[in-house]
Amino acid sequence: MAGKKENTVAKADRHHKMSGEQRKRELVAWLLMLPSLVCFVFFIILPILGTLKMSFYSTKGMKLVNFLGFGNYKVVFEYPLFWQAAKNSVYYVFWSLIFGLFLPLIIAALCAETTKGRSFFRIAARLPGILPAIASLLILTYFLRSDGQGVLNILFGKIGLGPFKYLTNPKVVIIWIVLSMTWKGAGGTALLYMAALTEVPQELYEAAALDGASPWQRFRYITWPAIKGQFNLLFILQIIGVFQVLYEPMVMTNGGPNNASLSMMLLMYFFAFRDNRYGVACAMGVVISLFLIAFSIIRALVERRMTEKERE
Amino acid sequence: MFESYKEKSDGIIHYYDLKRRSNRAAVVLIYIFMILLSIIFLYPIFWLCFAIFKDAKELKSTTRLLPYEWRFDQLRRSWKQLQFGKAYFYSFYSAIGAVIVSVLFNGMFGYVLSVMRPRGTKIIWGFLMGIMLVPATCNFVVLYRYVVTINNAFGLKASFWPMILGSGASAFNVMMFKTFFDRIPRDYIDAARIDGASHIQIFFRIIVPLSKPIITVVAINTFIGEWSNFLMPYLLLGNSGKETVMVKLYEQTGQGSVVTTQLRAAMFAIIVPIVVFCIFQKQIMDNDSSAGLKG
Numbered sequence: 001m002a003g004k005k006e007n008t009v010a011k012a013d014r015h016h017k018m019s020g021e022q023r024k025r026e027l028v029a030w031l032l033m034l035p036s037l038v039c040f041v042f043f044i045i046l047p048i049l050g051t052l053k054m055s056f057y058s059t060k061g062m063k064l065v066n067f068l069g070f071g072n073y074k075v076v077f078e079y080p081l082f083w084q085a086a087k088n089s090v091y092y093v094f095w096s097l098i099f100g101l102f103l104p105l106i107i108a109a110l111c112a113e114t115t116k117g118r119s120f121f122r123i124a125a126r127l128p129g130i131l132p133a134i135a136s137l138l139i140l141t142y143f144l145r146s147d148g149q150g151v152l153n154i155l156f157g158k159i160g161l162g163p164f165k166y167l168t169n170p171k172v173v174i175i176w177i178v179l180s181m182t183w184k185g186a187g188g189t190a191l192l193y194m195a196a197l198t199e200v201p202q203e204l205y206e207a208a209a210l211d212g213a214s215p216w217q218r219f220r221y222i223t224w225p226a227i228k229g230q231f232n233l234l235f236i237l238q239i240i241g242v243f244q245v246l247y248e249p250m251v252m253t254n255g256g257p258n259n260a261s262l263s264m265m266l267l268m269y270f271f272a273f274r275d276n277r278y279g280v281a282c283a284m285g286v287v288i289s290l291f292l293i294a295f296s297i298i299r300a301l302v303e304r305r306m307t308e309k310e311r312e
Numbered sequence: 313m314f315e316s317y318k319e320k321s322d323g324i325i326h327y328y329d330l331k332r333r334s335n336r337a338a339v340v341l342i343y344i345f346m347i348l349l350s351i352i353f354l355y356p357i358f359w360l361c362f363a364i365f366k367d368a369k370e371l372k373s374t375t376r377l378l379p380y381e382w383r384f385d386q387l388r389r390s391w392k393q394l395q396f397g398k399a400y401f402y403s404f405y406s407a408i409g410a411v412i413v414s415v416l417f418n419g420m421f422g423y424v425l426s427v428m429r430p431r432g433t434k435i436i437w438g439f440l441m442g443i444m445l446v447p448a449t450c451n452f453v454v455l456y457r458y459v460v461t462i463n464n465a466f467g468l469k470a471s472f473w474p475m476i477l478g479s480g481a482s483a484f485n486v487m488m489f490k491t492f493f494d495r496i497p498r499d500y501i502d503a504a505r506i507d508g509a510s511h512i513q514i515f516f517r518i519i520v521p522l523s524k525p526i527i528t529v530v531a532i533n534t535f536i537g538e539w540s541n542f543l544m545p546y547l548l549l550g551n552s553g554k555e556t557v558m559v560k561l562y563e564q565t566g567q568g569s570v571v572t573t574q575l576r577a578a579m580f581a582i583i584v585p586i587v588v589f590c591i592f593q594k595q596i597m598d599n600d601s602s603a604g605l606k607g
Contacts, residue, residue: 028511029430036421039481043474044443046458047451054454062457107349110342112323115316117343122597124350127357130589130596132540134561135581138574139356141565149372149571151359183353191597198322205324215335218324244449247542251565265449272453273547285450 055282062278072283082284084259085267089243091174092263096242100182101235105227107186108193109219122194125187133184137251140180141167144252167253170260177248177261189234196230197223232306236299240292264288314339357582364579368572390576394560402472402549403539403556403584409476410538411531417480418530422489423519427501428511437490444483456547463548470552474544479537485530492526493519525595532592536585557581 055072057064076082111121128136143151144166153163166176200223208218246265249255255262255270265288272281314336317327329335363371364387365379391397425433459474496519504514542558549555555563561581564574589596 025428025511026430029424029428032420032428033424033436036417036480036486039417039477040443040483042458043455043478043481044448044451047455050454050458051451054457062460107346109324110346113325113339113342114346115320117346121346121350123593124353126597127586127589128353130536130585131357131582132542132558132561132585134540134542134558135578136356138561138565138578139360142571142575143356143359151356183356187353202321205326209326209328215324215329215338223324246449251562268450268453272456278453278457281453285453289450 051282051285054279055286057279059277059279061276064279068279072279073287075277075280076283076287081259081262081267085262085264088174088260088262089245089264092178092245093239093242095175095178096181096238097235099178100186101238103182104186104189104234105193105231107190108197109223111190111194112197113215122187122191125190127187128184129186129188131184133247134251136184137180137248140183141252144176144180167261168257170257173253173257173261177245177252178242180252181242181245181248189238192234193227193230196227200226232299232303236295240295243292243295244288264291357586360575360579360582364572364576366572368570371571371575386572387576390573391580394564394573394577394580396557396560396577396580399555399557399560400580400584402554403558406472406475406541406545406556407535407538409472410479411534413476414479414482414485414534415527415530418482418485419489419523419527421486423493423515425486426490426493427514427519440483440486444487452543456544459544459548470549470554472554474548475538475541478544479534482534485534488530489526492523496522528592528595532588532596536588539585557584 054064056068056070058066058068058071107121107125111118111125114121142149145151145153146163146165146168147153148157148163150163150166152166156162156164165172167173204222205218208222213221244265245263246269249261249263249266250269253261255266264284268281268284268288271277271284314330317325317330317339320326325335325339330339359377362377362379365381365383367383367386370380424430425437455474463469463471500518501514504518509517540558541556542562545556546559546562549559550563558581561577564577
């Protein structure tokens with residue numbers, strides 16, 4: 001890697017006492033990093049620490065009042081809707097894996113097999129992801145209206161199927177929200193897979209074809225192993241991302257009907273900005289973060305075991 | 313159409329596969345599937361383009377895609393009624409501010425981590441990667457509290473500094489800059505160093521001219537991201553007279569809102585990102601394709 005040369009020079013430098021010239025360079029370097037670092041501290045690090053601290057206090061408005069220890073956490077775990085929200089968040093993840101885990105890969109793989117029209121397909125897939133979330137969710141909410149005005153119902157009506165309930169039916173509301181999220185997100189992820197696909201050496205395919213392998217066999221034995229790493233990474237990123245869903249239930253259903261689509265993040269938002277219980281909201285935030293950190297750790301462990309297995 | 317596969321050099325299926333009937337059928341099915349999918353992806357946007365010209369009755373009753381009348385004047389009236397001109401101004405203001413801050417701050421940070429590499433670089437880099445894993449969304453409550461405290465202390469009412477300065481702390485963009493600068497051949501820089509150039513000279517004479525691609529990409533991402541930013545602006549600017557487009561749009565949802573106004577507001581909101589996408593399409597798609605795979 002090109003950086004290594006500079007690195008070894010810098011390492012050698014460190015064994016000598018730093019000259020004035022080097023000291024000046026170090027200073028300049030830190031000065032150049034300073035603006036961004038200050039922003040990081042203020043916008044990211046302090047809030048993380050502040051959330052942790054605030055979660056242990058009772059609050060009046062946004063002021064800290066009494067130290068409560070784990071009091072807020074008790075409130076969270078004893079709050080009936082917390083378990084509803086947790087269950088819903090699991091459902092969100094589950095359905096998003098069903099609908100949205102393989103779709104980007106399928107889009108990418110199929111696009112690679114088209115010639116004319118490929119850029120059109122790529123653009124079509126990418127476009128929903130470019131739109132601002134609120135706007136596209138508003139449009140989709142209109143599409144999914146359960147009365148005769150909803151565009152989906154109009155389209156179904158044209159082929160004689162009765163009006164359906166989408167976001168007002170507690171049994172399927174999460175599924176439709178997940179479909180909306182997939183509509184939005186599949187294209188961007190597909191492009192990541194497309195890049196991974198171009199890294200696979202063509203000679204492998206040609207050799208396999210000469211050996212009589214069908215396209216499907218080539219995919220299964222050459223393509224799939226090559227992108228498995230990318231797939232696993234996106235797998236865990238999807239779980240982490242969907243678990244934090246906030247905008248979709250907020251804009252499309254406000255957590256309804258009857259909290260059927262309430263997510264953990266939306267519940268935290270409610271604690272803070274609807275019920276004015278900032279301490280409890282912070283405790284909720286910490287709980288969510290712990291879940292996500294646990295997912296990340298699991299992923300790291302699984303990855304390590306898989307690379308160990310491959311070495312055998 | 314199968315003839316076009318003669319020039320195809322990527323992917324799995326090649327021209328020699330198309331001799332078999334089953335593979336030709338597979339290609340046809342693939343095209344059908346992709347066309348259907350593209351319709352699903354594009355239809356809502358397409359539909360909206362026509363829906364904004366319809367009035368409430370038309371939306372409720374007819375099933376025709378095209379409007380009966382192209383009501384441009386009603387469109388103009390909705391724009392004025394929602395004061396979208398003002399909303400556009402504020403959205404552009406925060407988006408462009410965010411772009412400038414993002415490119416400068418994250419760019420310098422990435423440059424230092426890649427080229428200058430002072431002591432502690434490795435620790436900072438590890439820290440940055442770690443930050444990307446921690447969910448940022450759980451902490452906006454406290455961030456909101458800090459911002460409000462500062463605003464009260466300085467007597468600021470509805471201000472844009474949190475959105476603009478917030479863009480200066482994007483671990484993702486720092487990473488993009490750093491990996492880009494890593495790919496600049498060290499020989500250019502070493503040769504300049506041997507010739508006695510200072511870091512500042514290197515920065516302006518070598519790095520900046522070469523950085524156009526990455527600056528474009530980060531600028532576009534930041535612009536679209538800030539244009540679409542909703543939560544902080546809503547919390548800070550709601551009902552202040554300085555709403556951005558997204559906040560205005562959200563205010564259209566909820567009880568008692570008129571459907572036609574909602575849809576028109578949605579269209580006004582998405583036009584800018586779509587235009588940006590069309591203009592910079594090549595950069596956006598190329599970037600998505602090549603980012604974040606090698607290291």
